[in-house]
Structure formats: structure tokens, C-alpha cells
Amino acid sequence: MYIDILRNLIKCKSVTPNSDGAIEYCSELLNNWGFSSKIYKHGLVSNLYAKYDIGSNKNICIAGHIDVVPPIGNWKYNPWELTEDNGKLYGRGTNDMKGPLSVALAAIYDYINNNPKSNIIVLLTSDEEIMTDNGMKSLVKEVVNNGKHIDYCILCESCSKGNSGEYIKIGCKGSLNVDLISYGEQCHVASGNNNHINEFVSLLNDLVNTPLDNGNERFEKSIINITSIDTGNDIRNIVPFSVHAKLNIRFNDNWNHDSLEQYILSKLNNNIKYKFQRFGYQFIGASIEYQNKLKYIIEQTINKPVEIGTYGGNSDALSLHEITEVVEIGTPLAQAHTVDEYIIISDMKKLYKIYKAILENL
Numbered sequence: 001m002y003i004d005i006l007r008n009l010i011k012c013k014s015v016t017p018n019s020d021g022a023i024e025y026c027s028e029l030l031n032n033w034g035f036s037s038k039i040y041k042h043g044l045v046s047n048l049y050a051k052y053d054i055g056s057n058k059n060i061c062i063a064g065h066i067d068v069v070p071p072i073g074n075w076k077y078n079p080w081e082l083t084e085d086n087g088k089l090y091g092r093g094t095n096d097m098k099g100p101l102s103v104a105l106a107a108i109y110d111y112i113n114n115n116p117k118s119n120i121i122v123l124l125t126s127d128e129e130i131m132t133d134n135g136m137k138s139l140v141k142e143v144v145n146n147g148k149h150i151d152y153c154i155l156c157e158s159c160s161k162g163n164s165g166e167y168i169k170i171g172c173k174g175s176l177n178v179d180l181i182s183y184g185e186q187c188h189v190a191s192g193n194n195n196h197i198n199e200f201v202s203l204l205n206d207l208v209n210t211p212l213d214n215g216n217e218r219f220e221k222s223i224i225n226i227t228s229i230d231t232g233n234d235i236r237n238i239v240p241f242s243v244h245a246k247l248n249i250r251f252n253d254n255w256n257h258d259s260l261e262q263y264i265l266s267k268l269n270n271n272i273k274y275k276f277q278r279f280g281y282q283f284i285g286a287s288i289e290y291q292n293k294l295k296y297i298i299e300q301t302i303n304k305p306v307e308i309g310t311y312g313g314n315s316d317a318l319s320l321h322e323i324t325e326v327v328e329i330g331t332p333l334a335q336a337h338t339v340d341e342y343i344i345i346s347d348m349k350k351l352y353k354i355y356k357a358i359l360e361n362l
């Protein structure tokens, strides 16, 4: 069943934030299974709220996104048609995250047809890859405004540090983008004048090589990365008057946006202009109890050790953790957004068992 669902989802050219019928397809599927669902449109974004209500006090939520990044690069396979080759299924979104979503939907079908004990809520969006306020964030608002509650949430994301299903992502580091522009005097490179670019490079080295912290039991250490250094200069004998560096900082709970910005400012001289762009903040979305429960369920199901951590970037868990306990369990992050994106067919079977066991045992 999950392969048929995936085949239908891959056909939708749902390049973020477009649904191209994918949200509508999921809504119809769930309605046929007895869910009642509603699609919320915000500009180009489509969001789905669906509930299978057996009158239980407990609401378990499966959440995800149906949007994908564009299939750029040289593909061997048609990105919009599910193609099987040597034990793998190819297509844009097979890994992130139409594949694990299809599996979770099939597990839901099985669960609700075998004496379910909890209500099931499905939350889907079409804007995770750009994550504006119109996607999961607005859907979460709808949930709160309508007085609905969710006890436990599983985001079936492309999030695994290693193999599919063997990693429970419980939160995320915060993110801060930094632009630094150094200004100096333009001169002939042979003139022997002070070169502000040399000084600027030393500063960048200092920023990158000075440890921000050592991490802690919840998070890995905070890291500064340079993503661009640019002068726009092609002329070999000119020292240009400006150089622009872009940095990104992924930080743990030893820091917040304010303290990091203060830290960066303390390193700058007057010739350097700066701009900060705050992105996600750090959080842990699951209690120790929820983490351990899931770890136990998965290890019992697949007979393999399961790791818990905060590896990877931001996802819709950022919005979801404000209203519920949430973790991410799914496919390997390293295979997301690639050319010839794929999911291993045996991994789908493994994830199916995992999602089903979670629904049955939460």
C-alpha cells in the first residue's frame, strides 16, 4: 500500500510551496478511511488537518510535509515518476519526505482498522522547505484556536543520522546568519599599505577556530561556519575597498540570539559593518519519558540500538513543539535534496513496522 501512495505523491510536482494536488490527494485518502479533514489555504501554501475520532482522550499526531525542493542537476531517473531499480525507489521526495510519509499513512490505515485506542490526527503542509509563517506555524495556530489538543506527535522527516528509523531527533540547535563587511582603502597591491582583507581573514579565522562551547548532554557543541567570502574583484593588482563574508552559527542552549550577537560584536573593529538574521532557536521537543518510551518501542521492534539526539537542521518540529511533545523519526538526512533521490524499499518496510508499533504502544 505504501508504495502505491508514494507513487501517487511523486506524480505531484509539489515544488515548495506548491501542493500540486498532493495535499488534496492525502485529504481524499484519509476521508475514504473515515477521517474528517479540512484544507487551509494561505496564499500558495496548502495545509491539511485531518482527524480520525474514536472518542478517545488521547490524540496521537503524525505530521509532515508534501513539498519538495526543485529537482535540479543531472537526473538519471524521472524525478516525477516513481522508478524502481535494484531495491531502491527513485523520485524527488522519496527520502524527504513523501517516502516516510507514505509509510506512516499506511501504518495509520492498519492501526485504525485493528481496534485503535487513540484518536489519530494528521497535520500536513506544503511549505516546510521554505518554512514561512503560512505553513505548519499557521496550522499549529488553527489547532490551538479550535481548542484541539495533541498528546504525542511524530514527524516522519528525513532526519536520521545513520540508517532509517534508528535515530530519534528530539530537538534542534538554533541558527543565526551573520553578514560581515570589512571596509578599507582601495590601493595597488604592491603599495605596501595595510590590507584590511588580510586583517579580516584573521578575524574570520579567530571566529571559526575559537570554540563557542563544548556541548552538553542535550546538544552537540555550537559551531560557526563561513558560507561565503566575496570581494567581487577580478583584478589581480587591486586591493578592493570591501570584502563581504557570510557566516552561519548553529548554537546550543549555552547561547541565545542576543548573547551570540554580543559575542560577535565584541570581536569587530569599527571598519566592519554587520547584519544579523535570526532563524530558528534551539529547543528540545520531547520529555525524557517520551524519548525513552519511543527508544524502547523501536528497539523492541527492529532489534537494533537507537540513538537519540539533535542532529540536523530546522524542521516543522520548531512549530509543533510549542503545542505538543514531538520527535522526528524517518529516513537518512544525508540522502535528502540529492540528485536521483531515493528510498531503500527494505527501509520502507522497517519504517512501517516502527510507525505501526509506535501507534500501537504509545
Ligand SMILES: [Zn+2]
Binding pocket: 065, 096, 097, 128, 157, 158
Ligand atoms: Zn523534510
